[in-house]
Amino acid sequence: MWLGIPLLLAADAALAQFRPLRFDDDFSAQRQACADDNRSACWKDRPIGDHVRLSFGGDLRWRYEHTGNPRYGLEPQDRWGVWMQRHSAFVDLQVGEHWRGFAQLTSSHTNGRAAGSSPVDENRLDPTNLFVEWRSATQSDGGIGMRVGIQELQFGSGRGIDAREGPNVRRSFEAVRAYAISGPWRVDAFAAAPRQNRPGSFDDTRSQTQTLRGIYATRTGGATSWDVYALHYEDTLARYVQGVAHERRWTFGARAFGSRNAWDWNWELLAQGGQFGDADIRAWSLATDTGYTFDDVAGQPRLALLVAIASGDKDPDDDRLGTLNPLYPRGNYFGDEATLGPRNFFNIHPALAMRLSPQVQLNASLDFFWRYSTGDGVYAPSGMLIAPAGDSRARYVATIASLGATWTPAPGWSSSAVVAYARPGTFLREASADDALSLISLTLQYRF
Structure with missing residues (x-):
């Protein structure tokens, strides 16, 4: 895998869009760039036998x-900063019209963190996707399918289930996922358990305490599209300020x-509702993002x-x-500084995005963050x-x-630079x- 990287870097990437979950790529569309002497595109949707690609x-x-x-200031200061590397390679095998196998290996390394590597920093070599899929012959207008094995999951905006792109180690599940597509509708039903990330090679394991089951439906089309979902989460060793107990939690949500x-x-x-030990769960969340684009202004x-x-x-x-x-949820929920998590909070977050050129986009934001309940703390x-x-009422x-x-x-190439400054409020x-x-x-x- 590593010996082939210099050759791949020398070649142009396929012109077709790369998807956040690479098994969602349209490989046949990417292969069309092979006719333009794009060598990496020639390895997409490549026939290697009768009905095998x-x-x-x-x-x-x-x-x-x-x-x-x-x-x-609660963690030790890094002397020179932190250097992170993440490399992955995948193989997609299509057999006939119905069967497919997908394997993706990922290696993640981190150096320089004074507090030591966290579980989302280091994972020497492990599969992030390793599954078999059956699907109906055509899915242009509809169809059904099932996917079994290690796989990344991502739904909606990633507020509840996400592959966690921001941190150095992405999130995977051991899951069975069935889906049906009909016109504007797509419905997914799944049963999954997260993979526990460990720093060595081929040592990640299925979580023995957490499970997730659910149904997620999406209807696209018109001015407004909709997601509706029902999820059941279970953790036999859940930890909150109240203590440690068995958590059984239902989540019912909708997105417009x-x-x-x-x-x-x-x-x-x-x-959300359910049980945490002998306690009843009653929780909720509302997230809004409303924008206006000035199409007639330079930079839109x-x-x-x-x-x-x-x-x-x-x-x-x-x-x-x-x-x-x-x-x-996604790892960098409120921004690249990734210090605060989406529990017990209220925030107001104005933002500006504009294009300085077709290849350069600028983003600026200001986030004001409060506790929702003074009886609860602040989470990562x-x-x-x-x-x-504590005793704080702030x-x-x-x-x-x-x-x-x-x-x-x-x-295929992208680069980003971010500068952030966070000033602690009264509570912190x-x-x-x-x-x-x-x-x-x-x-x-x-990406190639």
């Missing part, structure tokens, strides 16, 4: 970041997204306002748990408690400003997390 590809990502006062003229929107509402700037809220627990000593469980994206509620957590630029110099200062956090990150990625 092979596709080969991968992802290479290099990332440097330096964080001043990690986690607002679309655009009309210069406006676009992406709104999602969910409610998009102004957006994101407002979101997630419930927290009011009293850890009562018989009710009010803390939202976001399940398996992983769900770990950063600061407990709500304001932090102000986070960020400026980023993305450059796509050629098909009272919890002794009183140092301002700064971040500089540089990322280069190649």
Whole structure:
């Protein structure tokens, strides 16, 4: 795999779009670039026998970041910053009209973190996808299928189930997933357990404590499209401020997204119920993203306002748990600094995006972050408690400003630079997390 990388880098990438989950790529469309002497495209949808076709590809990502006062001074300072590498290669084998096998190996390495590598930093070599799929002969207008094995899952905006692109180690599940497509509708039903990431080679295992089951339906078309879903999550060793107990949680949600003229929107509402030990679960969340694009202005700037809220627990000593469980959300939920997670919060987040050229996009945002409930603490994206509620009655957590630029110099190549500054609010200062956090990150990625 590694010996072939220099040759692949020398070739242009296929012109067809690469998808976040590479098994969703349209390999036959990518192969059309083979006629233009694109050597990597010639390895897409390549016939190798009667009714057998092979596709080969991968992802290479290099990332440097330096964080001043990690986690607002609660973690040791990195001396020179952190260097991260993630490389993956995949093979897709199509047999006849119905059968398919997909295998993707990924290697992730991190150096320089003073606090030591976290579970999302280091994974020497393990499969992120390894599954067999059966599907009906044609799915242009409809069809059914089933996928069994190790696989990445991502639904909607990634607020609840996401492959976790931001961190160095992506998230996979051992799952059985069935789907049906009919006209504007797609319905997925699945039963899954997350893979526990370990730093060695071929040592990741299925979680023995967590399971996820659900139905997710999407209807696209018209000005507004819809997602509706029902999920059941179970964790035999769930941990909250109330303690450690068996958690059984239902999530019912809906998302409306679309655009009309210069406006676009992406709104999602969910409610949760169930049991945490002997306590009843009552939690909810609302996330909104509303934007307006000035098409007649140079750079086509998009102004957006994101407002979101997630419930927290009011009293850890009562018989009710009010803390939202976001399940398996995207890693950098509120930004590249990735310090705060979507539990017990209320935030207002204005943002601006504009194109300086066809290849360069600029993004700027300002995030104001509060606690929803003063009886609950503040959490990291992983769900770990950063600061407990203690005796503080303060709500304001932090102000986070960020400026980023993305450059796509050629098909397959992308690069980004982000500068962020986070000033702790009253609550974090009272919890002794009183140092301002700064971040500089540089990322280069190649897909083929």
